[in-house]
Every structure is written in structure tokens, then in C-alpha cells.
Amino acid sequence: MLFFTQCFGAVLDLIHLRFQHYKAKRVFSAAGQLVCVVNPTHSLKYAPTLCAAVQTSTEQGILPPCHHHDAVHDPQLVPCMCPLFSCPWEGHLEVVVSHLRQTHHINILQGAEIVFLATDMHLPAPTDWIIMHSCLGHQFLLVLRKQEKYEGHPQFFATMMLIGTPTQADNFTYRLELNRNQRRLKWEATPRSVLECVDSVISDGDCLVLNTSLAQLFSDNGSLAIGIAITTSKVHNSEAEM
Amino acid sequence: MLFFTQCFGAVLDLIHLRFQHYKAKRVFSAAGQLVCVVNPTHSLKYAPTLCAAVQTSTEQGILPPCHHHDAVHDPQLVPCMCPLFSCPWEGHLEVVVSHLRQTHHINILQGAEIVFLATDMHLPAPTDWIIMHSCLGHQFLLVLRKQEKYEGHPQFFATMMLIGTPTQADNFTYRLELNRNQRRLKWEATPRSVLECVDSVISDGDCLVLNTSLAQLFSDNGSLAIGIAITTSKVHNSEAEM
Numbered sequence: 330m331l332f333f334t335q336c337f338g339a340v341l342d343l344i345h346l347r348f349q350h351y352k353a354k355r356v357f358s359a360a361g362q363l364v365c366v367v368n369p370t371h372s373l374k375y376a377p378t379l380c381a382a383v384q385t386s387t388e389q390g391i392l393p394p395c396h397h398h399d400a401v402h403d404p405q406l407v408p409c410m411c412p413l414f415s416c417p418w419e420g421h422l423e424v425v426v427s428h429l430r431q432t433h434h435i436n437i438l439q440g441a442e443i444v445f446l447a448t449d450m451h452l453p454a455p456t457d458w459i460i461m462h463s464c465l466g467h468q469f470l471l472v473l474r475k476q477e478k479y480e481g482h483p484q485f486f487a488t489m490m491l492i493g494t495p496t497q498a499d500n501f502t503y504r505l506e507l508n509r510n511q512r513r514l515k516w517e518a519t520p521r522s523v524l525e526c527v528d529s530v531i532s533d534g535d536c537l538v539l540n541t542s543l544a545q546l547f548s549d550n551g552s553l554a555i556g557i558a559i560t561t562s563k564v565h566n567s568e569a570e571m
Numbered sequence: 572m573l574f575f576t577q578c579f580g581a582v583l584d585l586i587h588l589r590f591q592h593y594k595a596k597r598v599f600s601a602a603g604q605l606v607c608v609v610n611p612t613h614s615l616k617y618a619p620t621l622c623a624a625v626q627t628s629t630e631q632g633i634l635p636p637c638h639h640h641d642a643v644h645d646p647q648l649v650p651c652m653c654p655l656f657s658c659p660w661e662g663h664l665e666v667v668v669s670h671l672r673q674t675h676h677i678n679i680l681q682g683a684e685i686v687f688l689a690t691d692m693h694l695p696a697p698t699d700w701i702i703m704h705s706c707l708g709h710q711f712l713l714v715l716r717k718q719e720k721y722e723g724h725p726q727f728f729a730t731m732m733l734i735g736t737p738t739q740a741d742n743f744t745y746r747l748e749l750n751r752n753q754r755r756l757k758w759e760a761t762p763r764s765v766l767e768c769v770d771s772v773i774s775d776g777d778c779l780v781l782n783t784s785l786a787q788l789f790s791d792n793g794s795l796a797i798g799i800a801i802t803t804s805k806v807h808n809s810e811a812e813m
Binding site for chain 2: 479482502511512513514515516517518519533534535538540541542543546
């Protein structure tokens with residue numbers, strides 16, 4: 330009996346997933362993009378991690394902006410930058426992707442343009458939605474975080490980081506796009522390197538920021554679809570065109 | 572002597588204005604757009620105005636969303652919708668533009684694409700930057716407001732309203748674009764009608780919202796350049812393309 334109940338639950342989950350997938354496809358179908366449903370994980374970022382330790386001392390003005398390599402002896406070694414877990418792992422940049430996949434079960438998607446469909450946007454802060462994106466010969470980490478910078482006023486922060494060095498990151502531009510209810514919001518920027526803390530990017534506010542009311546306007550039944558595109562950097566800034 | 576001091580002050584002001592104009596032109600020169608320097612006005616929106624009165628009762632759940640026409644007897648009569656002043660004027664929609672120009676000295680600009688250069692972004696909230704924009708046979712009101720929705724945390728809200736009816740407003744799409752430091756933020760939406768309160772648009776958060784750190788990233792020496800474009804509505808929403 331228990332077996333049948335579980336099977337029925339699994340089938341219901343599959344139908345729900347399929348339905349969400351269909352909805353996102355409907356919204357972004359014109360581009361024929363790959364849609365990835367991303368479930369939330371309650372953030373444990375306030376647990377003591379290497380990164381959090383560096384961040385704290387940064388806030389006290391002891392260290393320059395939070396870089397993982399400040400905290401390790403070998404600058405080639407990178408502590409686990411997954412913001413979800415208090416993970417003691419550290420390793421070389423080259424094996425970060427396999428660590429994130431194997432240990433933290435973060436999905437990886439292929440393609441220049443994908444749709445990130447974050448479910449259950451109503452969950453209380455802090456919550457993270459994370460995925461890896463393989464594109465143009467590199468791997469990127471997309472982090473959507475719900476966080477209360479000001480108590481009682483949760484906001485959503487979305488950013489893309491390159492699993493590579495800051496110099497490599499400068500060669501790319503990422504775009505996040507929300508499109509719903511005759512409204513469109515686009516954010517374009519150079520990705521940061523994962524050698525910089527995702528926490529510092531978010532505390533600087535140098536990313537796509539949505540307050541709760543905007544997030545609701547762009548959400549469909551509790552899910553937020555974010556179109557993602559990565560390109561090699563062109564001179565997209567008219568300042569540089571001068 | 573006083574005369575010379577004043578003249579010197581006026582010349583300095585002109586040089587400053589010219590310099591700001593040049594800077595904005597440099598940023599947006601590629602498009603050959605018209606640049607308008609907009610000076611701030613300390614908002615008096617908390618003074619008792621017709622609109623504020625309606626808003627308050629709306630918040631108490633007595634009335635539907637704040638529409639000026641709820642507050643007047645003749646639906647053709649529009650109270651002054653300039654959010655800066657506690658102005659007792661009311662008149663027909665057709666004479667609103669001349670009232671705003673003559674009584675409140677709000678500039679009007681021509682052209683499909685213009686650049687709104689808001690100066691002195693550091694001034695404390697509440698502060699407004701306002702201009703009228705004449706385009707495609709209609710007049711629009713652009714409002715940039717610095718406001719503390721949450722005490723101690725000022726945010727910037729930018730929206731465009733049609734000086735016309737909601738039905739007329741549905742025929743247009745406006746775009747606000749910030750572009751600086753290899754970052755780009757675009758907001759596209761249907762303008763609201765000035766028959767709706769600008770206060771309610773901002774309190775709903777249904778507009779371009781910038782927190783202080785993002786505003787600083789996009790500002791140049793205390794001035795924020797916003798590229799504005801208005802088009803007649805096309806089906807820019809991929810949902811509608813289905």
C-alpha cells in the first residue's frame with residue numbers, strides 16, 4: 330500500500346513538473362529555448378563557512394572585498410563556492426564543477442540561451458535557487474537568492490558567475506530577462522568570477538534586484554521564469570564606443 | 572557688486588549645465604538623442620492634496636485603487652496630477668499640459684527618444700524629478716522619485732504616464748534604459764494614465780525600481796541619465812505571440 334502511495338506521489342510530482350515545464354515553454358516558446366525547472370533550497374549561508382568568515386572580517390574593514398583565495402593558502406585552491414552549504418571542501422578551479430554536481434547535486438545545462446524557472450517563490454528568506462550553465466566552452470553558476478537585507482522586506486537578487494578567473498569572466502556578458510504581463514525587465518552585465526563571493530555581489534547590490542511586488546508581477550503561479558543568455562563581450566556600452 | 576556676483580553665479584550655473592549636458596551627450600551620443608537636464612524638487616507629496624486624500628482612504632480599504640476621477644464630480648475634470656505640489660487646480664484633460672507648464676514650470680520635450688538627466692541624486696528623500704515628453708501626438712509625464720518606502724532605505728522609482736485616458740495609454744509602450752560601467756538595465760511597460768495616481772503606481776512598485784547601490788553604479792558624478800523611448804504598442808510580449 331505504501332509502495333502504491335509513493336508511486337502515486339511520484340507520478341503527481343512528474344505531472345506537476347511537466348506542467349511547470351509546459352508553462353515556461355509557453356512563455357519563452359518563441360525562442361525555442363531550453364527550460365530548466367529549479368527548485369529552491371533553504372539557504373544555510375549563515376552557517377559558518379570559509380566564505381562567511383571572510384565576509385564577516387571584510388565587513389569589519391579588515392580585509393579587501395571577499396575573495397575565496399584570500400582565505401586559502403594556495404591561490405589555485407578554491408573552497409566550495411556553493412552558497413547553500415557549509416561545505417569544508419576545497420579544490421582546484423578545474424574540479425569545482427564536478428564537485429558541485431556530485432556533492433551538491435546542482436544541475437548543469439547546455440546552450441547559449443536557457444530559461445531558468447524558479448519554483449515556490451513564496452518560500453521565506455533566506456532561500457536560494459542555483460543552477461550551472463555550460464556555454465561557449467565555459468561553466469557559469471546562476472544564483473537567485475531571496476534575502477531580507479532589511480528585516481521584514483525580502484528581495485530577490487539574481488547574478489551569474491563564471492567558474493573561472495576574473496580575467497576570463499571579463500570576456501563575457503550575461504543577460505537576465507523577465508517578460509510577463511506586458512512588462513519586460515532586462516539586466517546585462519559582465520559575470521563575476523566565482524573567486525569572488527556571491528555574498529559580496531549580492532550585498533553590493535550589483536545584480537538584478539527585484540522587490541516582492543515586482544517579483545509577483547513577473548511570476549506565474551508562484552514560479553519565476555528568467556531568460557538567460559551569455560555572449561562573448563562586445564562593446565555593448567556606448568561609453569566605450571566613443 | 573551684488574549684480575556682478577549674481578551674473579557670475581548665473582554664468583557658473585550655465586557652465587555647469589553645459590558640462591552636464593555634454594556628459595549625458597557623451598554617454599548617449601550614438602543615438603543622437605536629445606538630452607534634458609532635470610533638476611530635483613523636494614517633494615511635498617505628503618501635504619494634503621486631493622490625490623493624497625484618495626490614497627489614504629484607499630489604503631484603508633474604502634475605495635478601489637486611487638483614481639483621480641473617483642475624487643471629482645465630473646469625470647472629465649482632472650485635479651492637478653503634478654506630484655510635487657499641493658495644488659487645488661482641477662480642469663479638463665486637454666488643459667492639463669498647459670497648466671503643468673505654466674503653473675509648475677515643468678519642461679516639455681519633443682522627440683521619440685530623449686535622455687532624462689536627473690541631477691543631484693544624493694539629495695534626501697522625498698525628492699522628485701519631473702518632465703513632460705511630447706511624442707507620437709501625445710504628451711507623457713516622466714516621474715523619477717526618491718522615496719523611503721522603508722525608513723532609512725531610500726529607493727528610486729521611475730515611471731511614465733500618459734496625459735490621456737487609460738484606453739489611450741494602452742496603445743503605447745515606454746522604455747527606460749540605464750547604461751553605464753558595462754551594465755545595462757531596461758524596463759519596458761505600458762504607460763499608466765495620469766487619471767491614476769502616480770503615488771499608487773510607485774507604492775505598487777509597478778515601475779523601474781533602483782536601490783541606492785544600483786543608482787550609484789549607474790550615476791555619473793551624482794547625475795543619472797535615463798534613456799527614454801516611446802513606441803506604439805506592438806505585441807512585444809511573447810505570451811501574446813502564442
